[in-house]
Amino acid sequence: MNTSNTNQAPYKSGYVAVIGRPNVGKSTLINQILQQKLSIVSHKPQTTRHQILAIHSTPNAQIVFIDTPGIHNQKGTALNKHLNQTAQSSSHGVDAVLFLVEALKWTDEDLRAAKVMAQSSAKKILVVNKVDKVKDKQQMIPFVEKIMGEFQLDGVHYISALKNKHIDPLLRAIHQLLPEGPPIFDEDQVSDRSTRFFITELIREQLMERFHQELPYSVTVNxxxxxxxxxxxxxxxNIWVERNNQKRIIIGSKGEAIKQIGINARREIEQFIEQKVNLKLWVKVKSSWTDDIRAIESLGYTDEFKD
Ligand SMILES: Nc1nc2c(ncn2[C@@H]2O[C@H](COP(=O)(O)OP(=O)(O)OP(=O)(O)O)[C@@H](O)[C@H]2O)c(=O)[nH]1
Ligand SMILES: [Mg+2]
Structure with missing residues (x-):
């Protein structure tokens, strides 16, 4: 703990869950705050699949953000149910909840996420993201009034996570809500996840970027x-898919697609671990694993805090 703080401001620490429907920018916000790509981001909904702790330490506080999978309305598979459960459980036992919405956009999935947020007994901040997309900012007043009218919230912030706008006032508001307490994690630790976990995520990010039309969410990496x-x-x-035709798509004609995925992922991994990397990728088929609870366990979806 920093003991050289002459203001004698009490050290504060706590957990902050970041909740919202898929694609509102939860991971972008957390990466921006930590100035590091901890959570992969894509323009496709349901990018985040695991709960990730992102630890933000300053001389007078430690905020442990919980990035969660977007709360969605898709029914059916065991994986889909698991993602919603992960998001729901992370809103309990925290010190504050950030409820992210996209400026001027309100869908059934936002409503669903809002209901999860409302169940938490923590203080709640409405965070209106992507304000860079709105020209007439006045329009946001009735939009926010409607949400604040329906749900009990303790404050509202307007930000652009992508453009790094108005994030400092939000951090100050979070700081206000935290209880006094010592750091929860080592101050130089940035996540609870292992390097291996981040490597699989960086490969998955390349797959999602390149094949967002052709591939289902179910593609996974170990x-x-x-x-x-x-x-x-x-x-x-290994890259796991459910069908042979998905395997063919990833490999591409004469192996061109997988080669490019490998090159891009290797660059990202080298940047992340700051070491030279020789990356080999295999595409494997495991039929309907998203519906198979045992397969979900074997691919690391159950123990949320470890690999
Ligand atoms: N214009 C704009 N785009 C943004 C902003 N924040 C995020 N995005 C974009 O929104 C998309 C989704 O961002 P993510 O951070 O992956 O969203 P998420 O809420 O984590 O999504 P899931 O993990 O799927 O739940 C990406 O294409 C981001 O670049 C913003 O402030 N402005
Ligand atoms: Mg995300």
């Missing part, structure tokens, strides 16, 4: 082998 020889990190990863 690490088969990780070996360090000299200063080279040799990483073998």
């Amino acid at each position: 690490i088969e082998a990780y070996e360090v020889k000299g200063n080279m990190h040799h990483i073998h990863a």
Whole structure:
């Protein structure tokens, strides 16, 4: 803990859940605050699939953000149900909830997310994101009044996570809500997740960016082998799909697509671990794993805090 703080302001710490429908910008906001790509981001909904802790330490506080999968209305598979449950459970036992919405956009999924938010006994801040997309800012007043009229909220902030606008006032508001207490994690720790986890996420991000039309959400990645020889990190990863035609799409004609995915992912991983990487990717088919609770467990979807 920092003891050189001459103002004697009490050190504060706590957990803040970030909740909202898919694609509102939860992960973008957290990455912006931490100045690091901890959570992968894409323009496709349901990008975040695991709960990730993002630890923001300053000399007088530690805010532990919980990035959650977007709360959605899709029915059916065990994976879909699991994602909503993950988001719901993270709103309990926290010190504050950020309820993210997109400026001037309100859907059934926002309503669903709002109901989850409302169940939390923590203080709640409405965060209106993507204000950079709105020309006439006056329009946001009735939009916000309607939400504040229907749900009990303790404040509202207007931000652009992407353009890094108005995030400092939001951080100050969060700081106000935190209880006094020592740091929860080591002050140089930024996440509860392992390097391996982030590597699989960086590969999945490339897949989502390139194949957002063709591939279902169910594509997933795990690490088969990780070996360090000299200063080279040799990483073998499997990409899991449910059908042969999805495998063909990822491999592409003469292997061109998978080659490009590999090149891009390797660059991202090298940047992340600050080491040279030799990345090998295999595409494998595991039929209907999103409906198979055992497969979900085997691919790391149950133990939310460890790999
Ligand atoms: N214009 C604009 N776009 C934004 C802003 N914040 C996020 N985005 C974009 O919105 C898309 C979704 O962002 P994410 O951060 O992945 O959203 P999310 O809420 O984490 O989504 P899920 O993980 O699917 O629940 C990306 O294309 C972002 O670049 C913003 O302030 N302005
Ligand atoms: Mg996300």
